[in-house]
Amino acid sequence: MNQDKNLLTLKRILVPLDASEHSMAALNTAAGLAAAQGAELEGLFVEDINLLQLCEFPFIREISFWGHTFRCMNRADTERQLRMRARQLKRILAEVATRHDVSWKFKVTRGGVPAEVLAAAEDADLTILGRSGWTMTRPRITGSTVRTVVSRGRGMTMIIQKGMRFQPPVQALFTGSELSEKALNVALDLGKKKDISILVYLLTDGGEKLKDMRGRVEEITSAKGVRASVQSIRAMDLKRISRTVRAYGPGPLFIPCEEPNLQGEDLQELINSLDNPVFLVR
């Protein structure tokens, strides 16, 4: 990220990959943004240490989806399967990057998936994650890696699910804070480059502050040469925010991750309630 808070420049976009449909949606979106920003695309595959540790338990059995049979887990087999998965993902990454004409690299690490993703995200300007991995439960709930990155991540993060893409309208939450101005600027920059209209939600109880916030939004948008629509939502009603955002369409929502309501469990709940891509600005 450039030091100038008003100018978004992405040099490195990280995409953790696990071959799930959500991670493939993340890859495609990341490639599109990398092409628009001239950024490098970095794929990351984590060989889950938990899986390898499971192989050490002699009594643990792997259950197949199709045959419904039990199978002893073997470390060598599991490692081989993980290597195969890594090769497959590298090939997919190469194809997508070539299609979007962006430079790319692919990294394989071993460890706990959330920890490895968090660590890699430290060096990235933006991390784009699939909403969940190989989930077997209800997809609306985000996966453990996403939950970890949402709660402990420090960089910009985008969460996306299958079937979604970076499409109009771009929506942004604005609280009047410095971070929300940054989120608005990022939304404007990304939206502008893709020529997408923008809708700004002013989170306030009304009164004078609303007027100030509206004025500030106009200032920022004018400076970027973008005409934005503005709508106010009373107080910090996350359910209402969710309803409004969903009602306006499938475009990405830019959220400034700030205390007290846009962090932690509240933020997690807001993300869970939305199908839209979510862009967390920190």
Next chain:
Amino acid sequence: MQHKELSPSQLYKKCDVSKLSFETTSELEALKDISRGVGQPRAVEALKFGVGIRQEGYNVYALGPSGTGKHTFTRQYLSRRLEGTPSPSDICYVNNFESPGKPSLLRLPQGRGNDLAQDMEKLVLEAPNALKGAFESEEYQNRLQSMQQEFREYHQGVFEDLQNKAKEKGLTLIRTPTGFAFAPVKEEGEIMPPEEFQKLPEDKRQQMEKDMEEMQNESQRLFQKFPAWQRDMRKKIKELNNEVARYALGHLIEEIREKHSDVPEVGTFLDAVLKDIIDNVQSILESEKQHEEGQMQTTPLFMGGGGGRGGFEPPGGRGQIMRRYKVNVLVDNSKTRGAPVIYEDNPTYANLVGRVEHQPQMGALITDFTLIKQGSLHRANGGALILDAHKVLLQPGAWDGLKRALKSQQIKIESLAEMFSLISTISLEPEPVPLDVKVVLVGSPLIYYLLKYYDPDFAKLFKVAADFDMRMDWDEKHQNQFAQFMAGIIEHDGLRPFHRSGVGRILEFSARKVQDQMKLSTHVQGLTDLMREADYQAGESGRDTVTDEDVQKAIDASIYRSDLIREHVQESIKRGVMLIDTEGVKAGQINGLSVLMLGDFMFGRPNRITARIRLGRGEVINIEREVKLSGPIHSKGVLILSGFLGNRYALDRPLSLSASLVFEQSYGGIEGDSASCAELYCLLSAISGMPIRQSLAVTGSVNQHGQVQAIGGVNEKIEGFFDVCREKGLNSEQGVLIPESNVEHLMLRNDVVMAVEDGKFHIYPVKTIDQGMEILTGRTAGEPDESGAYPEGTINYEVSRKLQELSEKRRLFGTEKEQGGQS
């Protein structure tokens, strides 16, 4: 010993044109249909019988010499005979959805095949859009998603239950690359590393292991229900698709069904179509989508969809998937009036019984019911099929294929290449078509008799022979029909009208063609050719009508174009290369006459025949036979001579001569017995020593009683010798001896007739050898007295005396030899 010679009027039958009731043929009613008469009553009767009788095997073989108009005659007769009879139904093939390799036959009333094909074409175009509209409707999507969601929720619910139960036991559900597993977790929720697990108390570890086993069993129990759920879900989705597809296509199908309600088979076909569309609706929608996106893929799709029936569907998009609902109209009889009469000019096996074509696709040859092609048996079904017997027999498998179809009374399309295992590729077994056809084979008598003798099936399948005569009586009735028929040809070919003199000349030529003053030729092809050529000559002369002069020019020109070899022969005789005497007398030498055939051109020429005798045991040596240049009939003729000599001159003593006969300067084979007369005259001259007039030539065969018998080619033989004599100089002595029974066959050239009229050339009819010998030698033959002896000075006396002399010599020779042997 006066011998009559023929008068000029006996040498040629002139057509009395004054009896023709027209000036030119334009006044005549043209006879275009030769089957309405023109001298083939036997053939007409046979065809009438063959077509009329409905029983199996009464097909017709029309036999006769080539050029007699058998094809035209048969076609015209059958067309006329079958006109007004009911036209057959259309023959179509449709896909057999149960077994795509065996396309189904669909027969529709005349002209309705194309209607149904167009209706199905419309369905093929409209169905994808109608289906797309219905399956993309909100109502359908909602119902489908609701079903799918139900299943998803069930699936997720199962896992959530498992997860919750696992959590209660201190376990978690973890996804592995190829399935999932239960793992122990720490209190914080993280997966417990193995070393930590090992540090747990023994009872705790055992409990966790037991819990894990329980969870595994529980998951297995739950998973076993998945297939049944999936099956139920698929069934529900299929029922939904069925309902929606029926709704979308119902009106299209019903419209067609109503239109063809009088044909129950169409209803059955439409039911099958609807069922198949419903079964394959996803493939159709997918191809429609690809079509719209312009992404026509080349990946092969397979028929049968979920049904998995496995028929091959050619790759491609919408059109190719929907192709199986089309109708292949094999025979469209919409324009047929009456029962069809088909002539198959190229009767290959495939052209007769039809074929299944293939298309190359991705390196393989594929096919389907739309590539079934008709054969002439399909087209002629319900009517008649005319085939050239020779062509059918020449084509591999055609004759057997035709017989199989006639015997089984059905047309079964089979590939000849597959029958012989020459190729191995996907092919079809179309449902056989019931066959009801009269086959008329047209061919030569030779083929007819060969088939009759060597093919036992032939007599069972072709019970009717329509025998075409190559000639007809030359009477007033036929003469008039002939003129009308000429008028038909003139109209058909756009020729100039023929003046009656031209018609007369053609009638005369026709009689000459069959070598008979009482007959006319039925050789339609020859007649047509001559008329065209005469028309050309008339054009060259600037005439509007064709006269006898033009016909004569056409005949002369035709002969000139063909008689190069004849000219060479004549020239070599004139220049003395080939030795032929036309004057003087010689013993043991005679001018025989032979005929050479070059295609359809025939000419006569004289041959010198000589005989030499010596003491022997009664054998007549045919030198030609000794060197294998004599045909069997010629050899037979020579052997008859020994019979004649022995019977007449050596009843009471052995025939003690050895005679040799030879055709001088003959280097090709000799066949026929028309020289046997000449050979006998020559032999008698050699024995008696009486010289023969070389100004005469002889033709005719002889029997053991010395009677002279008719021969063929009499006109050409006479003309051949006349030409030689004219070249060497006519001296009023020259002439030809012919069998008396050949007199009616004379249709000689005008120059010969004129020479006879002027007394420069003579033609003598001969009944017996004695008559011939008298003419040739100028001596009396002599009749035997009561004792069998001939009057002195007669020919037979001299022959008898010489043979007696030889017999005596032989006896003496034998006695001396015996005495010599004893000493």
